Amino acid sequence: HAYRSVKENEMLFSLCFVPGVCWIVCTVLRQQLQRGQDLWRTSKTTTAVYLLFVASVLRSAPAADGAQLQRELRKLCRLACDGVLGGRARFSEEDLERLQLCGSKVQTQFLSKKEMPGVLETEVTYQFIDQSFQEFLAALSYLLEDEGAPRAPAGSIEALLQGDPELRGHLNLTTRFLFGLLNTERMCEIKRHFGCTVSERVKQRVLRWVQDQGQGRPRVAPEGTEEILAPQDTEESEEEEGEQLNYPLELLYCLHETQEDAFVHQALRGLPELVLERVHFSRMDLAVLSYCVRCCPAGQALRLVSCRLATAQEKKKKSLMKRLQGSLGGSSSRATTRKSPGSPLRPLCEAMTDRQCGLNSLTKAAKGYWTLLGGPSGSQK
Numbered sequence: 512h513a514y515r516s517v518k519e520n521e522m523l524f525s526l527c528f529v530p531g532v533c534w535i536v537c538t539v540l541r542q543q544l545q546r547g548q549d550l551w552r553t554s555k556t557t558t559a560v561y562l563l564f565v566a567s568v569l570r571s572a573p574a575a576d577g578a579q580l581q582r583e584l585r586k587l588c589r590l591a592c593d594g595v596l597g598g599r600a601r602f603s604e605e606d607l608e609r610l611q612l613c614g615s616k617v618q619t620q621f622l623s624k625k626e627m628p629g630v631l632e633t634e635v636t637y638q639f640i641d642q643s644f645q646e647f648l649a650a651l652s653y654l655l656e657d658e659g660a661p662r663a664p665a666g667s668i669e670a671l672l673q674g675d676p677e678l679r680g681h682l683n684l685t686t687r688f689l690f691g692l693l694n695t696e697r698m699c700e701i702k703r704h705f706g707c708t709v710s711e712r713v714k715q716r717v718l719r720w721v722q723d724q725g726q727g728r729p730r731v732a733p734e735g736t737e738e739i740l741a742p743q744d745t746e747e748s749e750e751e752e753g754e755q756l757n758y759p760l761e762l763l764y765c766l767h768e769t770q771e772d773a774f775v776h777q778a779l780r781g782l783p784e785l786v787l788e789r790v791h792f793s794r795m796d797l798a799v800l801s802y803c804v805r806c807c808p809a810g811q812a813l814r815l816v817s818c819r820l821a822t823a824q825e826k827k828k829k830s831l832m833k834r835l836q837g838s839l840g841g842s843s844s845r846a847t848t849r850k851s852p853g854s855p856l857r858p859l860c861e862a863m864t865d866r867q868c869g870l871n872s873l874t875k876a877a878k879g880y881w882t883l884l885g886g887p888s889g890s891q892k
Contacts (some may be wrong), residue, residue, distance in 0.1 A: 514542045514584050521795055526705045531623075531640035539563045545704050556768050558691025561647045566622060566704045576616075581639040581705050583617045588652035589638065595649040595685050596670055601625075601636045626853055627656075643684060650688035651853040653708050654701055668713060676758040691768035693717060718774070722781025724762060759785050760796065766806075767799040773807040776867075783813040791821040801862040811867035820855060 517536060518524050529532040539560050543553050553559055565584070572580045590610055594600060602622075607613045618637070621644070627634040637643035653668050671682055671689070698709045763785075764776045780783075790796065804813065807837070863870055 513550055514633055516554040518769050520554050526643055529641050535564045536560055546822045556691050558688050558768055562630040562697055569704045576620045583615045585655050586612055587617045588648045588655055590647045591648035601638055604635050646685040652691055653713055654692055668716055687765050687768045690765040694769050694771045702727050718778055721778040724870055725782040757789055757790055763799050763803045767802050776808055788816040792816045793821045795853050797859055801858040804870055805862040805865045805868055807869045811869045813870055840892045
């Protein structure tokens with residue numbers, strides 16, 4: 512049961528090939544099983560699993576050491592954030608000494624020590640147990656800000672979110688984690704375990720950022736004039752275009768990570784039209800899209816231009832990094848562009864028939880490509 516719940520989340524399952532992360536996941540799932548918790552809910556997002564692990568570390572500390580451990584973990588989160596924004600995965604002993612983390616419990620718990628022989632002396636460096644965990648702690652740092660000690664501009668939340676989407680792809684996972692931590696229930700968990708007040712200002716700033724994405728985004732060609740990709744098009748051209756054209760899908764992944772319908776609904780109110788172009792949808796892509804469609808406000812439009820279902824062959828060719836960055840989950844799929852009773856399009860169709868969905872029509876285009884168009888609220892679905 513635990514294995515199946517993890518395998519449903521492709522990103523989490525892929526991360527389990529890293530021994531340290533696998534140990535984290537197993538630790539969390541074992542604790543959840545012992546408490547009789549729903550494993551499917553636990554493993555739905557990687558944010559939830561990582562937060563439960565950090566909470567378990569804090570709970571396991573003696574009461575006398577609790578406050579000290581909280582302070583150390585805050586400093587570790589700041590170190591992680593500085594590293595993510597600065598493109599650093601390795602840290603020196605001086606970095607740890609500056610934050611008074613040398614010999615601390617969080618150092619032994621979350622950092623691995625490596626000794627590299629040098630010309631004159633051995634060089635000692637530290638790394639987080641996994642890059643994804645560093646990115647999680649970096650996102651967590653934004654919710655642990657001290658009211659009296661604001662960040663420098665280089666470490667502000669704007670430094671994470673602003674900028675050209677094509678140039679900030681290395682920050683995508685950190686951004687997803689930030690969205691996941693904005694879930695009201697998780698914010699309460701952070702407050703309880705860290706003994707601090709989590710400011711709602713962070714959530715409101717992120718919400719405004721999402722709504723601002725609806726302004727000034729490039730538009731695609733009018734319906735009927737979009738280019739249809741031929742099967743013989745090269746994989747290289749598709750991958751190059753994917754990074755540029757799939758930014759709205761990445762935004763939907765961020766919203767999906769929150770698992771908070773009200774927040775997603777409010778965020779999408781500032782996006783009157785979403786355009787996804789030339790996306791080869793995996794099962795998880797469709798699950799993310801379906802969730803956001805179910806939460807969308809009335810009157811919103813979503814257009815899928817020259818999109819199709821990813822074939823099994825295409826999925827096998829994706830590298831691990833592509834899977835981490837481009838797909839948060841979904842079991843291994845046999846999906847093709849052929850529809851069947853078990854079609855992966857079923858969740859999307861069910862989302863469109865949900866009462867709170869503001870979209871109202873699904874149009875199938877030629878050669879396995881399909882377009883989804885939104886219409887006025889209350890129209891026939």
